Amino acid sequence: xxxxxxxxxxxxxxxxxxxxxxxxxxxxxxxxxxxxxxxxxxxxxxxxxxxxxxxxxxxxxxxxxxxxxxxxxxxxxxxxxxxxxxxxxxxxxxxxxxxxxxxxxxxxxxxxxxxxxxxxxxxxxxxxxxxxxxxxxxxxxxxxxxxxxxxxxxxxxxxxxxxxxxxxxxxxxxxxxxxxxxxxxxxxxxxxxxxxxxxxxxxxxxxxxxxxxxxxxxxxxxxxxxxxxxxxxxxxxxxxxxxxxxxxxxxxxxxxxxxxxxxxxxxxxxxxxxxxxxxxxxxxxxxxxxxxxxxxxxxxxxxxxxxxxxxxxxxxxxxxxxxxxxxxxxxxxxxxxxxxxxxxxxxxxxxxxxxxxxxxxxxxxxxxxxxxxxxxxxxxxxxxxxxxxxx
Amino acid sequence: xxxxxxxxxxxxxxxxxxxxxxxxxxxxxxxxxxxxxxxxxxxxxxxxxxxxxxxxxxxxxxxxxxxxxxxxxxxxxxxxxxxxxxxxxxxxxxxxxxxxxxxxxxxxxxxxxxxxxxxxxxxxxxxxxxxxxxxxxxxxxxxxxxxxxxxxxxxxxxxxxxxxxxxxxxxxxxxxxxxxxxxxxxxxxxxxxxxxxxxxxxxxxxxxxxxxxxxxxxxxxxxxxxxxxxxxxxxxxxxxxxxxxxxxxxxxxxxxxxxxxxxxxxxxxxxxxxxxxxxxxxxxxxxxxxxxxxxxxxxxxxxxxxxxxxxxxxxxxxxxxxxxxxxxxxxxxxxxxxxxxxxxxxxxxxxxxxxxxxxxxxxxxxxxxxxxxxxxxxxxxxxxxxxxxxxxxxxxxx
Numbered sequence: 001x002x003x004x005x006x007x008x009x010x011x012x013x014x015x016x017x018x019x020x021x022x023x024x025x026x027x028x029x030x031x032x033x034x035x036x037x038x039x040x041x042x043x044x045x046x047x048x049x050x051x052x053x054x055x056x057x058x059x060x061x062x063x064x065x066x067x068x069x070x071x072x073x074x075x076x077x078x079x080x081x082x083x084x085x086x087x088x089x090x091x092x093x094x095x096x097x098x099x100x101x102x103x104x105x106x107x108x109x110x111x112x113x114x115x116x117x118x119x120x121x122x123x124x125x126x127x128x129x130x131x132x133x134x135x136x137x138x139x140x141x142x143x144x145x146x147x148x149x150x151x152x153x154x155x156x157x158x159x160x161x162x163x164x165x166x167x168x169x170x171x172x173x174x175x176x177x178x179x180x181x182x183x184x185x186x187x188x189x190x191x192x193x194x195x196x197x198x199x200x201x202x203x204x205x206x207x208x209x210x211x212x213x214x215x216x217x218x219x220x221x222x223x224x225x226x227x228x229x230x231x232x233x234x235x236x237x238x239x240x241x242x243x244x245x246x247x248x249x250x251x252x253x254x255x256x257x258x259x260x261x262x263x264x265x266x267x268x269x270x271x272x273x274x275x276x277x278x279x280x281x282x283x284x285x286x287x288x289x290x291x292x293x294x295x296x297x298x299x300x301x302x303x304x305x306x307x308x309x310x311x312x313x314x315x316x317x318x319x320x321x322x323x324x325x326x327x328x329x330x331x332x333x334x335x336x337x338x339x340x341x342x343x344x345x346x347x348x349x350x351x352x353x354x355x356x357x358x359x360x361x362x363x364x365x366x367x368x369x370x371x372x373x374x375x376x377x378x379x380x381x382x383x384x385x386x387x388x389x390x391x
Numbered sequence: 392x393x394x395x396x397x398x399x400x401x402x403x404x405x406x407x408x409x410x411x412x413x414x415x416x417x418x419x420x421x422x423x424x425x426x427x428x429x430x431x432x433x434x435x436x437x438x439x440x441x442x443x444x445x446x447x448x449x450x451x452x453x454x455x456x457x458x459x460x461x462x463x464x465x466x467x468x469x470x471x472x473x474x475x476x477x478x479x480x481x482x483x484x485x486x487x488x489x490x491x492x493x494x495x496x497x498x499x500x501x502x503x504x505x506x507x508x509x510x511x512x513x514x515x516x517x518x519x520x521x522x523x524x525x526x527x528x529x530x531x532x533x534x535x536x537x538x539x540x541x542x543x544x545x546x547x548x549x550x551x552x553x554x555x556x557x558x559x560x561x562x563x564x565x566x567x568x569x570x571x572x573x574x575x576x577x578x579x580x581x582x583x584x585x586x587x588x589x590x591x592x593x594x595x596x597x598x599x600x601x602x603x604x605x606x607x608x609x610x611x612x613x614x615x616x617x618x619x620x621x622x623x624x625x626x627x628x629x630x631x632x633x634x635x636x637x638x639x640x641x642x643x644x645x646x647x648x649x650x651x652x653x654x655x656x657x658x659x660x661x662x663x664x665x666x667x668x669x670x671x672x673x674x675x676x677x678x679x680x681x682x683x684x685x686x687x688x689x690x691x692x693x694x695x696x697x698x699x700x701x702x703x704x705x706x707x708x709x710x711x712x713x714x715x716x717x718x719x720x721x722x723x724x725x726x727x728x729x730x731x732x733x734x735x736x737x738x739x740x741x742x743x744x745x746x747x748x749x750x751x752x753x754x755x756x757x758x759x760x761x762x763x764x765x766x767x768x769x770x771x772x773x774x775x776x777x778x779x780x781x782x783x784x785x786x787x788x789x
Contacts, residue, residue, distance in 0.1 A: 002393050003695035009392060070392045263778050278781040280767075283774030290773055291712045298692035298709070299685075305394050326685045378681035385662055385684060386671040 003301070005074075012071055016078035019051060026356050033208035037171065048129030055127045057107045062120045063127035069242075069307035073249040073300055080253020080363070106132040106176050108242040111311075113188065113229045122174065122190060122228075133172040134243075135163035135191075135215045136236065137371075144237065148217055150179035150187050157224075159189065159197070159217040165370065169193075169213030170202040176228070177217070178236050186236050188229040189222050196220060207366035209359065238317060241324040244371050245303045248327045251335035251367050252300045255293040258335070258360045259286065262342035265357075269347070276345075285341050292334035299327040322384065329377035335364035394695065396467060404471045410448055411479040419444070419482075426483030427653060429755035431608040435563045438485045442516030445486075452490045452514045454645070455498065459506065460514040466645060466698055473649030485563070489513035489520040491646075493568060493587075500585075500626050500634045509566075509587065523555035523569040523588075523612060524635065531768050533570075534579040534632070538614060540571040540586060542628075547621030549586060551594070551614045557762065561610040562597045564590055569614070570635050573628040583631030587623040594618060604754050605744040647694040647713065651687060654721065657752060658683055661728050670731045679727050686720045708777050715769040718759040725749075725756035 005013065023043055032040045048054050056072050058064020065071075107126055113119045126132055138147030138161075148161040159179050169175065175198075177189045193200045197220030202213050229235055263286050266277035276282050306323040309315045339361040343350035346357050368374065396404070415423060419441055422434045445451045454469050455461025464472065484490070494513055497506050512518030529535040538553025551571055561567060567588050574582030590597070594617030599607035626634045662680060665671040671680075693709050693716065700707040728749040729736040740747055746754070760766045774780040 002699050003692065004699040005392055259778075263780065267780065274784075275781060278783065280771065280783055283778075283780050283783075284767065284770040286778050286780060287715070287770035287773035290708070290777060291715055294709055294712050295689045295693060295716065298696055299689055301392060301696075302394070302688070302692040305392055309394075326688055329681075329685055330689060375678060378678050378685070381681035381684055382671075382677035385680060386666060386677060 003305075005070075009070060009074060013074045013078065016051070016053075016075050017081070020078055020081075029209060029359065038202070038208075038211040039168075039171070045129065054107075054129060057111060058123050058127045059111070062123040064123065069245065069304040069311075070301060072246065073304040076246055076249035077253040077256075077297075077300070080250040081257045106134045108246070109134050109176055109188070109235070109239040110228070112235045112238055116228065118190065118225060119228060122176075125173070130173040131168055131171050132174045132176060133166050133169045133213075134239070135166045135169065135175050135177045136239070137165050138163060144240065146178050146180050146186060146236075148177060148179040150181045150189070150222070152182065156221045157227075158219040158221050159191070160219055161217055163215045163217075164203075164212075166213045166215050168211065169215055170200055170211070172200075175200075175215060177215075178232070181230075185230070186232040187227065188232045188235065189226050190228055191220065191222065191226065205366065207359075207362035209363055210366050210370075234317070238320065240371065241317075241321045242307060244324040244328045245300070245307055247367050247371055248296070248300045248303060248324075248331040251331035251364065252293065252296050254360050254364050254367070255289070255296055255331065255334040255338040258338040258342040258357065258364070259289040259293055261357060261360075262286070262289075262338075262345040265346055282345060285345060289338045289341055292337050296327070296331040296334035299323075299330045303327040322381070325377040325380045328372065329374040329381070332368040332374040332377075335360075336368050339364040396471070400467050400471060403468050404475055407450075407472050407475040408479065410450065411475060411481065414444055414448065415441075415479055415481060422482040423480035424482070424656075426485075428483070428759075429604065429606075429608075429751045431483055431560060432606055434482065435485070435560075438482050439516070439519070439563075441482060442484070442486045442519075444516075446514065446516035451486055451516050452494055454491075455494055455510075455514065459494075459498070459510045469645035470648050470698060473646045474652060477649035477652035485519055485560070486513065486516055488522055488559075488564075489518060492522060493520045493566075496568070496585075496625065496634060496637065499637055500630075502622070504622060505587070505625065518566065519560070519564040521558050521561045521564040521567045521590075521612075523558055523567045525557045526554055527556055531765055536570055536572060536583060538569065538571040539575060540569075540573050540584050540619070540624075542573070542621070549584075549619040549621065549624065551586060551588065551617045551619055553614050555612045555614070556600075556609075558597075558610045558612045559608055561590060561612050562599060566590060567612065568625075569619075570631050573631070577629075580632035582629055583635075584628045585625040585631040585634040586619045587625065588614075588617060588619050592617060602755070603757070604746055604751055645698070647697070647717075648691065650717070651690055651694070654687055654690075654717075654724070657724060657728075657748075658687060660749070661724070661731050664728075665731045668731070668733070668735075670733070676727075676731060679723075679730075683720070683724055683727060686716075686723075690717055690720065711769075711773050711777050714764060715766055715773070718756075718766060718769075721759050722756040725753035729753050 023046065028040060032038065052065060053075050055064040056067045056075065060066035107123065110119055110123055122132060138145050148159055148163055150157050150159055159177060163177065172193055175191045175193055177191050179187050179189060181187050191198055197218045199216040199218070200213050202211065205212055263277065266282050267275055269276050303323040306315060306319055310317065310320040339357065342357045343361055346355060349355050350357050419437070422437045422441060425434050426438050442451065449462060452460065453462040453464040453472055456463050490513065494510060497509055524533060526536055526538060528537060538551065538555065540549045540551045542549050551569060553571060555569065558567065567590055569586045569588050570583055571586060572582055573584040594615050596613040598611045600609045600611060601607045602609065665676060665680060670676045693713060697707055697709040697713060732749065736750065739745065771783070775782055
């Protein structure tokens with residue numbers, strides 16, 4: 001048993017943090033948020049060419065790195081994090097202001113699809129740095145509700161309805177679309193956003209680092225070679241669990257960064273002729289924040305190991321889903337608690353636009369309910385523990 | 392990054408489980424699941440006999456080196472032992488202070504004579520130890536110790552005078568290690584000595600402290616010219632603080648997974664009651680039970696990270712949060728138990744004040760966030776050692 005990073009994983013962590021400290025500064029993040037593309041296209045290009053993070057989960061035979069979920073978590077955690085090394089620049093938040101998250105999520109869905117030429121083509125395309133977004137949720141009645149239908153006509157199949165909260169949907173070269181068919185089972189399609197009947201609308205978000213889109217389908221005709229999976233209820237539900245783990249990685253980074261920048265601030269700020277970091281009222285808040293961040297990190301890496309074990313056939317889907325529920329509940333709470341405490345520790349400047357803690361606060365809020373509120377995660381656990389027959 | 396044990400470790404697990412299955416029965420059947428925190432005053436003689444049985448199977452002091460009768464067990468193996476011990480319902484260990492505190496301290500700081508004199512009886516399960524750190528005026532501020540030790544110039548013998556408090560099971564123990572001031576001019580952590588003192592002597596008086604549960608496992612221990620031989624000071628006079636702090640470093644968390652298994656038993660009981668009495672339909676109770684379940688898993692993976700940490704024995708960040716985490720979790724569990732039981736929680740089943748398990752849990756877990764460093768002290772330690780925040784300025788007075 002070694003529930004610790006291997007040397008290679010530690011190296012990946014170190015290089016991710018170093019790269020982002022350099023490229024994804026506070027100024028860069030802020031610029032990306034208001035740019036027309038909502039991200040720094042140049043940075044995304046250098047991630048794809050120099051770091052190859054988009055290829056972590058992609059199998060080697062389709063040009064990926066064939067690494068695992070622990071590696072993906074390491075990079076996404078670094079993506080949510082601000083590095084201590086440079087207090088002047090120091091924001092390493094931005095890869096989710098690039099399409100990395102969207103790409104990882106789509107990869108997770110694709111890896112679970114039955115093998116097909118189209119699937120491998122899409123994975124190669126992801127490995128080449130193209131953005132493919134997963135259009136899954138509708139959120140009128142939970143994250144597993146699907147707002148798109150696939151109905152057969154005499155000549156073809158048409159998609160109708162709406163998918164909301166599609167990460168980087170407006171930048172996607174292709175969309176993976178979950179749709180319910182006439183027999184009430186889920187199907188997964190690949191759709192070109194330019195094709196007839198598909199309307200992609202960017203949706204401005206309170207957290208500008210995680211831009212999204214709504215995708216509307218008005219009788220968009222799709223052909224059978226666009227069909228990636230049928231009977232896809234389990235696939236979609238498993239992708240949801242995996243997506244939660246990706247989000248948890250981001251939240252752990254946010255929780256850690258909120259702690260780090262706030263503690264640094266309190267070591268500089270003086271009142272009553274002392275740094276405010278020397279007051280127990282501040283220290284105890286910081287200690288609670290560290291407890292939250294470390295705990296969320298433990299569940300993140302447990303969940304990432306569970307995802308790897310599930311893909312290797314060593315544990316069943318229930319284990320994957322339970323791990324995702326638990327990690328999501330814990331990390332959502334941790335990120336929001338830490339960012340909220342962080343604002344308080346900053347005092348007045350915490351609510352200014354100038355300081356970065358507000359960016360973390362918004363991102364913590366955004367990720368907290370993305371893919372399900374913490375109370376929904378806990379209710380899912382409660383169902384397992386309290387309902388049904390006693391084992 | 393791996394969450395599974397090696398095949399060799401799994402074989403060790405089987406060995407432990409088999410031995411416990413063969414031995415924790417018959418005359419020891421009644422002490423299964425007994426003698427844990429809040430219940431330590433029960434079955435003392437039987438649990439001492441159990442220590443001798445453990446010793447006969449080489450299951451005491453498994454982390455000690457072979458030379459002193461241990462198994463030189465790896466961290467993983469010690470974790471496994473604790474886990475299987477808890478799974479089998481092994482009783483609260485009468486020998487745990489000798490095994491995990493006195494022993495490692497003597498191995499690190501003791502003389503050869505001290506090792507030869509004190510280690511074998513601990514290893515054999517025939518000598519029981521208690522600890523004498525806290526005093527009425529030295530709780531969170533441990534360095535404020537006032538108990539003093541004076542050396543007789545001719546015989547070299549030490550005479551100890553003062554008062555220790557919160558000494559678990561002193562009345563059932565043979566020895567106590569005592570931190571006392573050897574230099575009356577000294578203050579704080581300077582000028583202290585670390586003494587090995589026999590409890591059965593005229594200069595020692597032990598008074599039990601009755602707790603809010605009505606039971607008494609803690610004591611006050613009074614020293615009035617209690618005698619300690621010249622050879623029974625560990626390290627040099629004045630090195631007491633170093634020895635005592637070294638002792639804290641021996642806690643690598645090997646017992647944490649075993650502790651969590653006991654917590655799981657408690658949570659399972661609460662879930663069983665909630666399902667039976669309908670509390671499981673209360674949305675707030677559902678959230679809290681889920682939260683407790685998630686918290687217990689969190690502890691498990693926090694521990695796994697802690698145990699997988701560096702071999703240098705330095706405390707990792709995960710290790711620093713552990714006490715704060717489990718004590719808060721356990722205290723909340725006690726309250727959850729009461730809320731699940733509702734008005735039933737009030738009813739005393741027997742005797743003038745014989746509490747049931749969950750009532751004891753509720754009341755005694757208020758101690759969890761106090762002993763071994765209060766939650767406030769834990770937060771200070773985390774902020775200062777892990778986050779590098781400044782120390783609180785000290786008060787001025789004497």
